[in-house]
Amino acid sequence: MSVLKKDRSTYLKSSDIASVYEQLIAEIRKINRIREDPSLVHEHNRVDVVLDDVFQLLSLSFLTVGLTRTAPATYASLSTVKRLLEHLKESKAYSLSDLKPINDRLGEIQNIIDRDADSESEDVIKLIRAKWTLCEAQLMELQASLSVVSPDLEPLLQKLVTIRRQIVSVGSRPKLNVTELKALSDELRQIESTRVDGNFLSPDGSIPDGQNVLNGLLEECHTVLNDFSARSDLVAPSLRKLYDQLLEMKNQLESMMLTHRWTLRETDLYNFQQKLQAIDDMRVGGSFVDKSGNAPEGQAVLLYLLRRCYALIYRLLVSSEPVSEALMPIQNQLSTVRRCLMEVKRMGGLSSARELYPYQMKLASIDNMRVDGKFMIGDAIPEGQGLLNALLAECFDLCHELRVEMDDAEE
Incomplete structure (x- = not known):
């Protein structure tokens, strides 16, 4: 698969992918047979990690040759969706409008899996459906956490989520723009001034449900804003290398968003996925640590860049056309x-x-x-x-x- 991905002298062909796919199906079938043992059903080891890497690359290859509406092609999207949902849960800054596109995408993928269930290998469908089930469970958990917020407060929740992202976006740039941070600070103060005795009110003057969620998010916005305003350096020196890597990847992915119709080969995203997963897995307890095990300054910036990269990859995957790269x-x-x-x-x-x-x-x-x-x-x-x-x-x-x-x- 790597040799095919790197070969730019010719277009990737469906026949090339099909031969590799048949070999992979045979290996998946062996793994599934072994895991039929009740004691091994929930085992997760190095074999699963390598299988995930191989299937991601295969899935991207399916997208490259235009087979976007097939079950194997959805695996790369599911892997990215899983990471996005994990980061949304961790950030505690999301709204229903953030979850709706993901919910819609999982619905599309479910339809594709159900449609291909009879024509595709049973072992492959089992693998993909397990990934989908995991994503669906994460999504339902996030939706449930927002169910406590009254509909009257949803626009305000969306506003605070947007402001928090804008704060971190401004703070992640190599040169800090104090004017933009001040404007965001003014917005926060304006929202805060609408509270009565610490509560956000409904139009009829009642106190709707979800006060803790909004007040917690408002406090989080102030904390992040103060961190950026009070510090001259974006990240600690020990995290500077990671910052440079993530910033470079974000810039490359944003450039690909503009030119992907002409230059993108979906398999190119594999390297980005691997680098991001490696960086993501470096975190300890959700934070990037130095050699002493401490969490230096700059966590919010690094996490923003990491999540931004995942979001860009997801958008590139979703926008993939059902046309082979040859055409x-x-x-x-x-x-x-x-x-x-x-x-x-x-x-x-x-x-x-x-x-x-x-x-x-x-x-x-x-x-x-x-x-x-x-x-x-x-x-x-x-x-x-x-x-x-x-x-x-x-x-x-x-x-x-x-x-x-x-x-x-x-x-």
Whole structure:
């Protein structure tokens, strides 16, 4: 799998993944048979760690070749979701709006697993479903913790969660912006001033449930804000190397968010996942420690960067298109032509037929790439044919509509 991932001289093909996948299924089947022993059902050892690494890379490979709606492709998302939920629980700063996208994604994955249950290997489905069940249990725990908060206080809870993230975001930058911190401090004081005898009130003047949650979060915001305001250094020297690594990864992932349609090979995310998991596992009792076992200054910054990286990876995984990387250049061209045609239509249409020629020529050249209605790469038929053909047809339809509108306007 690593050799295939590193080979940039050719596109990753479904046939390459399939042969490795069959080998992996055989190994998973052996593990499941061994674990049928009641005394070994809950055992977790080095074999499980390696299996998780291998399946993550395989899952990313499925995404790379465009098989995004298959059960194996969901494993990478589940691994990232699990880490995100763990960090949300640890931070105690989240709202229902943070949990809803995750809940929706787990629902999508459940549908994919149920749909593939008959066609996929029973042993693979068992492995993926176990991962999904773990994520679902974590999500339900977080949802339950918010059930004590009255609906009247949910907007305020969301506001405090947002402010806390903004505080840590400002504090994590190499150069501290005191002005931005002061503005956030003013927001906190304004929220605090709305309390009556230490309670946040409903519009009807009653005291709704969830006061402890909001007051605790408000206090946490003040604590983090004061830490950043009072300190000139972001992190202690002993944690500086970790800070630099996480900041670099965050910047790289944010750059990939902007260019992923053109440059991302989903298997590239594997290295980021491995580095982040290694850094995450270095924590002791939830904190990064130095050689003496102490937790130096800078914990909030490092945890923010770590969680931000996980969130970026999750967004990249979710945004993966059901198109093989071999066809991504064609899809990007069609998407660009479509956007241009939509913009021409939005701006009032064509002023002359000549304006349509470049788009028609480009679409004709792409159409001529097809063999019997399929986009071929060598002798292979990569995933994503339906989406590309639909996109090509939509572009032709837009050209026709623009021409008709122009003719009608002339008449």
